[in-house]
Amino acid sequence: LQECYANDVGLISHESLVGWRSLTLIQYWRSTEELMAYAHGSRHLTAWKRFNQKARTSEAVGIFHETFEVSNYESMYVNLPTRGLAKALGESAIRSHQEQAKGRLAERQSQETI
Template sequence: MRHSARIDGDFVVFLIGMRINRFRALRKWFPVARTMAPMIKELRADPAHGLLGFESFFNGRTTLMVQYWRSTDHLHAYAKNRDGNHWPAWKRFFREAYRSEAVGIWHETYTVSGYETVYVNMPPFGLGQAGELVPTARLGNTSAERLAAGNLHLESASQPG
């Protein structure tokens, strides 16, 4: 079965992760690795934070989490919230791990106003998990058709109703 993802309006793809630079410096990198789970738990507990979905990956020394957010405003509000789990984790990283260079952290933020997807014989994954899965034929059978349908959908979602 072929499906495509549909999501209303613009959204944000946020890539975040860490890299273990010194495996033996467990006391420096392990606390950093443990900080993401409480943040995700907090974000999933309240949809008003704006996290739509996420997937996690590990490749030897480097972790990668792909997150889908409703907007950059939601993402920034969470990052700056001094009562949430992110702010103290960020401060702790700079206080306890930054100077050692035993662990690195990174992120990239992309605002998305056009996209296309296809999932063949896949359970909900990526944007298909964060948004709505629909039969691919509803949006188009080719990548170009789906991209055009996604752009039309986004344009109509941004028009005043």
């Protein structure tokens, strides 16, 4: 993570969550292209191969990986610190005509087509 932020490779935000039997790392990237370029770059591949070789020596480590391309989104946070998509992409206050998710999504979609 430090390497990604220090070298501006496209990572714009991340979240780390610790659970009973899990550690979850969620990353937000500017683009799929930048994510793939970093993932296939020599520094990451070297570190990933080393980690993967060590992790496969036991069944103590499991890996769950998903990649999503988001074309339209809305998120709402009440009485929480800025996190998730709002942390990665910015936040704005909800106005009276945006109280329903449907309204927020429709407005966001119309702004992106302008």
